[in-house]
Amino acid sequence: MILFLSELQKEHLSLLHRHSAQVLVDFCKLTLDYLNNGSNHKKNNIAAEKLDISVTCVQDLIHALAYLITEGCKHNLSESNFKSSLGIAGFSPEQQQVLVKLYNSKKSELSTALYQLQNKDPSYQDFLWRFEIQLASRNSQEEIRPMVTLNFIIATPKRVGQSEEDNNSIVSNKNDCMSPICVNSSIHDAKATSQCQNIINHMLLQCDLPNLLHLTNKLEEALKESKSQHVRKVQRSL
Known part of the structure; x- marks a missing residue:
């Protein structure tokens, strides 16, 4: 180019x-x-x-x-x-x-x-999980099913040059996809954007074992596809 x-x-x-x-x-x-x-x-x-x-x-x-x-x-x-x-x-x-x-x-x-x-997309930071099972119940006659609670910790970069209150208001308004990103002209401010300046969100998900197994299989398929020759060609072209 x-x-x-x-x-x-x-x-x-x-x-x-x-x-x-x-x-x-x-x-x-x-x-x-x-x-x-x-x-x-x-x-x-x-x-x-x-x-x-x-x-x-x-x-x-x-x-x-x-x-x-x-x-x-x-x-x-x-x-x-x-x-x-x-x-x-x-x-x-x-x-x-x-x-x-x-x-x-x-x-x-x-x-x-x-x-x-330029980066304003959420990124993965950490992952926590907990295995839950109800040991006994006098009221429920259904079969006891174990559940897994997943906690995905996601970091969204703060918009450089804005206060934390402004960033929080932007994150809370998830439907506002047209808000322009505001940055200072100085790259010095971009260098100061570190992990501690990210907005941390917790995405909670609860599922049973069959759904967890299905999710695991789909992620493994996506990981395998990401290593394919076709995807590598697309990455090189970008």
């Missing part, structure tokens, strides 16, 4: 084509600082004064570089594909080496942060 930038993004990046690789290195540092901590007006003003350009041009350039790096991480581009994308964007071989080095060094970190920003 190759990334194709818009003409406006290419225009913003064209400023780097007229300067040395060291200027690109400096802008890579500004871009990483922007991704981690948000816009830094003081550093942007210093860069604008050094290059004798407007602060708006500096900001547009940083945004274009950030888009280039994050899109590469989002699509998990190989080094060769990312380098080809840089060539199409107009970067020289020397500048390509600088950006590829940056991409390889930050790819894992940025991919994890982007996943945390």
Whole structure:
């Protein structure tokens, strides 16, 4: 896969084509600082004064570089594909080496942060079970059947940049599937999203032994299917 930038993004990046690789290195540092901590007006003003350009041009350039790096991480581009994308964007071989080095060094970190920003689906955390059986009853004439109580512990990521009260209100409204996810522009907030910041829900399920056996068989079939050649081809294509 190759990334194709818009003409406006290419225009913003064209400023780097007229300067040395060291200027690109400096802008890579500004871009990483922007991704981690948000816009830094003081550093942007210093860069604008050094290059004798407007602060708006500096900001547009940083945004274009950030888009280039994050899109590469989002699509998990190989080094060769990312380098080809840089060539199409107009970067020289020397500048390509600088950006590829940056991409390889930050790819894992940025991919994890982007996943945390985008991930909003519940995920499995733990599982508890209890075997229950009624030993005796004077009122019931039916056959005593053992039951199994299952407790699935599910974690739903909090929406980055919102308070816990906002997140709780979103989880309680299960029918509201159209609520847009709200995130801060800073990846620093995504890095702070850890397991302790998840919303924990308990899904209780009670079933008898025949149904439990049926559920076990279906899960084993799904696990076997997930290892099939067809599913692996789909995973590779995604």
